[in-house]
Amino acid sequence: MTISSDGTQPGGQRGTDTPAPPPLGPPPALGVDMRSAVFLDFDGTLVDIAEHPDDVIVPARLPELIAGLSEALDGRLAVVTGRSIAALEALLGPLQVAVAGSHGGEFRPSTHAPVQPLAEPLPDAIVAELRHFSEANGGLLVEPKPFSVAVHYRRHPEALEGLLTCAESLASTFRLGMKHGKQVIELAMPGSDKGSAVTRFMGLPAFTGATPLFFGDDVTDEDAFHAVRNFDGHGVLVGPQRATAASYRLPDVTAVHAWLENGLDAALKSALQGETRA
Ligand SMILES: [Mg+2]
Numbered sequence: 001m002t003i004s005s006d007g008t009q010p011g012g013q014r015g016t017d018t019p020a021p022p023p024l025g026p027p028p029a030l031g032v033d034m035r036s037a038v039f040l041d042f043d044g045t046l047v048d049i050a051e052h053p054d055d056v057i058v059p060a061r062l063p064e065l066i067a068g069l070s071e072a073l074d075g076r077l078a079v080v081t082g083r084s085i086a087a088l089e090a091l092l093g094p095l096q097v098a099v100a101g102s103h104g105g106e107f108r109p110s111t112h113a114p115v116q117p118l119a120e121p122l123p124d125a126i127v128a129e130l131r132h133f134s135e136a137n138g139g140l141l142v143e144p145k146p147f148s149v150a151v152h153y154r155r156h157p158e159a160l161e162g163l164l165t166c167a168e169s170l171a172s173t174f175r176l177g178m179k180h181g182k183q184v185i186e187l188a189m190p191g192s193d194k195g196s197a198v199t200r201f202m203g204l205p206a207f208t209g210a211t212p213l214f215f216g217d218d219v220t221d222e223d224a225f226h227a228v229r230n231f232d233g234h235g236v237l238v239g240p241q242r243a244t245a246a247s248y249r250l251p252d253v254t255a256v257h258a259w260l261e262n263g264l265d266a267a268l269k270s271a272l273q274g275e276t277r278a
Pocket residue numbers: 041042043044045216217218
């Protein structure tokens with residue numbers, strides 16, 4: 001079943017007998033002595049979502065902040081995004097950190113390592129069918145990725161019902177995973193998601209034994225919120241409270257940046273004190 005980004009089922013209300021989830025508090029500050037690992041979604045977590053995916057505004061400080069914190073954590077930081085790695089680096093520049101793209105379809109354990117594909121490429125026929133639907137419905141934005149395809153209906157909400165029917169048919173025919181995110185339907189090759197990407201990172205020497213925190217805003221991040229629990233970690237939901245497997249919540253992108261900056265400050269102070277003592 002597809003779950004939409006507010007936790008409701010498609011076309012329906014939240015069940016009246018479902019109690020409202022308890023409000024979640026913010027995550028504790030990053031402990032510099034703690035062996036934390038930090039996983040970061042991109043859209044809606046590190047940058048505000050824009051009308052068009054290419055229009056997101058990347059704060060000039062962001063690449064430096066991510067790289068600095070990764071260094072402070074001895075490499076135990078990864079960006080885990082639905083975007084392709086190429087699309088992410090077009091916005092952020094060459095990433096100096098570990099990254100998984102395309103909802104876990106692409107995996108790069110460190111900056112200079114080659115990208116490891118974790119899924120089969122998406123058949124061209126799927127993109128062609130969705131483009132055909134898009135053109136017949138006012139021109140929805142079809143975004144092909146190496147292992148998935150996203151259709152953004154933000155400008156054409158009236159097309160959602162038909163889009164769901166078309167996507168569900170393709171998902172069934174080609175045995176694809178289907179995700180309903182914020183104003184976007186995404187079809188992905190099976191075998192990878194953000195949860196499997198996190199699990200794979202946690203098996204790398206740099207991450208082994210660490211306590212992971214995964215920051216994400218959308219339903220596609222719920223796989224990762226579940227995965228980090230297997231390593232005694234926690235999900236951090238970014239945005240309004242909703243049904244979620246996360247343990248903590250931050251209200252918006254600004255609060256995520258503040259949490260990351262505080263963590264980096266603490267790490268740098270700790271390193272300075274260590275040098276003074278040495
Ligand atoms: Mg997101």
